[in-house]
Amino acid sequence: MKATGIVVEYNPFHNGHLHHLNQSRQKTNCEVVIAVMSGNFLQRGEPALVDKWSRTKMALKAGVDIVIELPYAFATAQATDFAKGAILLLDAMKCESFCFGSEEGTLNAFQHTYSLLSSKKEEYNTAISNFMKQGVSYPKALNEAYKLVSLESTQPLLDLTQPNNILGYHYLEATKLFNTSIQPETIQRIVANYHEDAQVDETIASATGIRKLILDNQHLEEVQKFLPESSFQQLTEWTNTHHTFGSWDRFWPLLRFTILRHSKEQLANYAEVTEGMENAIWNAAVKCEQFETFMHTIKSKRYTWTRIQRMLTHIFTGFTWEQLAEVNFPTYLRPLGMSKNGQTYLNSIKKDLQLPLVSRVAASKDPLLQMDIKAANLYYAGLQSTISHQMIGSDYSTKPIIY
Amino acid sequence: MKATGIVVEYNPFHNGHLHHLNQSRQKTNCEVVIAVMSGNFLQRGEPALVDKWSRTKMALKAGVDIVIELPYAFATAQATDFAKGAILLLDAMKCESFCFGSEEGTLNAFQHTYSLLSSKKEEYNTAISNFMKQGVSYPKALNEAYKLVSLESTQPLLDLTQPNNILGYHYLEATKLFNTSIQPETIQRIVANYHEDAQVDETIASATGIRKLILDNQHLEEVQKFLPESSFQQLTEWTNTHHTFGSWDRFWPLLRFTILRHSKEQLANYAEVTEGMENAIWNAAVKCEQFETFMHTIKSKRYTWTRIQRMLTHIFTGFTWEQLAEVNFPTYLRPLGMSKNGQTYLNSIKKDLQLPLVSRVAASKDPLLQMDIKAANLYYAGLQSTISHQMIGSDYSTKPIIY
Structure with a gap:
């Protein structure tokens, strides 16, 4: 079959x-x-x-x-x-x-984009790092780096701003x-x-x-x-x-409780929680009664909404960097x-x-x-x-x- | 003043x-x-x-x-x-x-009891350990040991089965x-x-x-x-x-969530959680929708209701053996x-x-x-x-x- x-x-x-x-x-x-x-x-x-x-x-x-x-x-x-x-x-x-x-809808552009990015891997990764250092989010850095390495390509390439x-x-x-x-x-x-x-x-x-x-x-x-x-x-x-x-609105009382049950240092042990986000998350959890206001309080240019929500998911479920590494x-x-x-x-x-x-x-x-x-x-x-x-x-x- | x-x-x-x-x-x-x-x-x-x-x-x-x-x-x-x-x-x-x-109501008996137990400290502690080894709760072991060391005393002593x-x-x-x-x-x-x-x-x-x-x-x-x-x-x-x-009835959804967010091994890190109680607590939390049934499931001769509730308090607040030791x-x-x-x-x-x-x-x-x-x-x-x-x-x- x-x-x-x-x-x-x-x-x-x-x-x-x-x-x-x-x-x-x-x-x-x-x-x-x-x-x-x-x-x-x-x-x-x-x-x-x-x-x-x-x-x-x-x-x-x-x-x-x-x-x-x-x-x-x-x-x-x-x-x-x-x-x-x-x-x-x-x-x-x-x-x-x-x-x-x-x-995109056709496989062709996927294949070409893959070939291009594999052949220019080093250049691409360096560009990503450089954009990240300017404080933009990872997806944004990817896009900027992608624009850079694809400048001279004559093949049909993917629009990598599209999530799918x-x-x-x-x-x-x-x-x-x-x-x-x-x-x-x-x-x-x-x-x-x-x-x-x-x-x-x-x-x-x-x-x-x-x-x-x-x-x-x-x-x-x-x-x-x-x-x-x-x-x-x-x-x-x-x-x-x-x-x-x-929904997070529904889960918020439990998530908020869980955040406040931890010290900021402990929060940094959970997967994807990086670069001081533990402080922002903890401080906002003390103040915010609603998930929506909480998210708007901790949202920064550095991280996408989705990425932050993944941090929260891992805090909620107790999934650590250590587990992620395994x-x-x-x-x-x-x-x-x-x-x-x-x-x-x-x-x-x-x-x-x-x-x-x-x-x-x-x-x-x-x-x-x-x-x-x-x-x-x-x-x-x-x-x-x-x-x-x-x-x-x-x-x-x-x-x-x-x- | x-x-x-x-x-x-x-x-x-x-x-x-x-x-x-x-x-x-x-x-x-x-x-x-x-x-x-x-x-x-x-x-x-x-x-x-x-x-x-x-x-x-x-x-x-x-x-x-x-x-x-x-x-x-x-x-x-x-x-x-x-x-x-x-x-x-x-x-x-x-x-x-x-x-x-x-x-008791008079200080006399407190003073006499203190003198007796200080003078027979070693005997008293040994007796407590022995009773504990028989699998009784700590308060019960205390009482039995107390009976033993006070046998020959002629002074008015305290009734140490009374909580106050x-x-x-x-x-x-x-x-x-x-x-x-x-x-x-x-x-x-x-x-x-x-x-x-x-x-x-x-x-x-x-x-x-x-x-x-x-x-x-x-x-x-x-x-x-x-x-x-x-x-x-x-x-x-x-x-x-x-x-x-x-009340624990009110707090139970959060306590239950917190217990299940941990592995059994992790639960053993919280203050007063000893001798496999982490297993009993975790297993009962999976099953029990009400605090009352949960408590009756984990209650044993070994621990008083109060002692078990203190374990739960420390799990709830995230207070560890390490913190207790400090x-x-x-x-x-x-x-x-x-x-x-x-x-x-x-x-x-x-x-x-x-x-x-x-x-x-x-x-x-x-x-x-x-x-x-x-x-x-x-x-x-x-x-x-x-x-x-x-x-x-x-x-x-x-x-x-x-x-």
Whole structure:
């Protein structure tokens, strides 16, 4: 069976995701689609709107065949490591290809950009360092350095100010760096701007926009048209049981408590907390009653909003620089759910898998997996719903969803 | 001016406390009563019902002249260190005497018991160790050892199964060990049993009983008759602003989150967490949605309820064995409030004080004081009332209450 991979967060699964899923299937002519999906904390350094099990159901109902959890350590990492974890898992799942959405939409520019940046690696890195020294954020330094090294190129190159182009670039890079046999494909995203709040047409809106509508209004009617019916139903079911959604606003009392439980020096032990940010974070936490004002207080030119949120995620979950340094490659395959078709595929490749397939989580001592379970426990604690308090500890025994 | 000291928690201030206060004044014929009072966490290892400022107001309105905060490190310590901190602070405040309530009621038995146990120190300690090895709790081992060494004594001795006799014994011991000039006095407590829920007469009930009535019913009418009018008013004011009280039930979501944010090994770093209790605590936290069931799950013969709650207090506030080991003597005098009379007294002794008088807290780097402020911040976070969220950080700038 021919399998293709996709890398997703589905926060929540919407019509744009459905388009990507269907296009990926069509373009690669595959029989099985495997999604590597983040758990309860995401690359933007945020708790997911709804938990990974609920998002897995959305994925399966929309046609994904297998959902594999991207471990916390990769899911909440910078783009390079996020991409590394995702691509290596898809490769381990014997995908022939993977297909990512990008603003660019053609693979050509990705290949050229990769060739250019590999050949000018030293020049590029020096330029990045120099821009960083001027006090700009890492993404901004990347862009300026990129402009510099691409000045003389005659090939079509990527626009690396676009977030999905950046991620796609790192996917491609990961396939090269780790000598995978998995073939990249890209399709153009319908939503031009990932950060856009407003809808592009009447049925497509960005996940960011959809989340904002949901969190601002706490009811789902307004976003219904942007979601497949199955996603809408899933979100409705979630609302009816939890009466709340995952967000930093919701998690803020616990995050604030956790920050103030530490000294500034201790905060600097958590992953991605650098250069005095521990002081800014601690000082703002004493003062700010709302997450929004807290973020505006600590935001500086030096760090992106996303990067700061990742620091906060690691403080919340207690994930340290030391733990981060020990992260190397994915060490297990944890299916969160699968279709009958996915099950058939998994049985066909089972004997050739290089990574252990995790089904009984409680028995594993793998530090990456322990971190996933910890993150799940703390996510449910953060939600503070009657049901979520009961769900603490459930990640030890929840079996993959068969759909 | 002649000053006498008392050691209090006032959780909350009730008619029994008023009796103790008035009797202390009468018995010592003093002009000033100075109370050393625990902050927001108490010796039973619990968050206080209402914060230290509110309890200070109760004390002042009832006639206490000066309230000095017993630092967190002593206030939440075992009886020996609790007594040491309290007595040294009263001594530092130039009290001629101090007066404690006890089940015994006469000083004679305290003196005899102290002489006996000092003379048979080795025998006593060996016996304690032996009983501990049989797996009984520390208080129980103390009692059995005490029975053993006091067998041949012909003097009147203390009943050391009574909690206030125990505390009183440690007060006396502290005056001897640290060569203070402060003179002990004792008066008989009206409430015979500290742990008793029910009232002894129509106006006296134990603080435990009063707290239980308040927490079970969340309204104050039922306890009104046990409190001076000023305490009742103070509690009413608190209820009207916070709509909740400090208790482990209230703090449990944050405590549970904090426990699960740690590995079992990390939990063992917190003060008083010994002999595998980290495992019991962690395992029970995964399962238990309520504090009550959590406690019943981890309770064993080995530890008293109070001792376990102190472990939890230290986990909650992040107070480690390492920090505990560095605690030696009180290093400052922090008045939480005073009457005009108290102010006059303080001015009269100011120049002779051996410890710094702390008024501007924000400026101090004293680790004990930093811990007090941290405990205050976390207490307000734990209360989770709209007002308490605003009060985080207030302990840096709150000035002593002048009444």
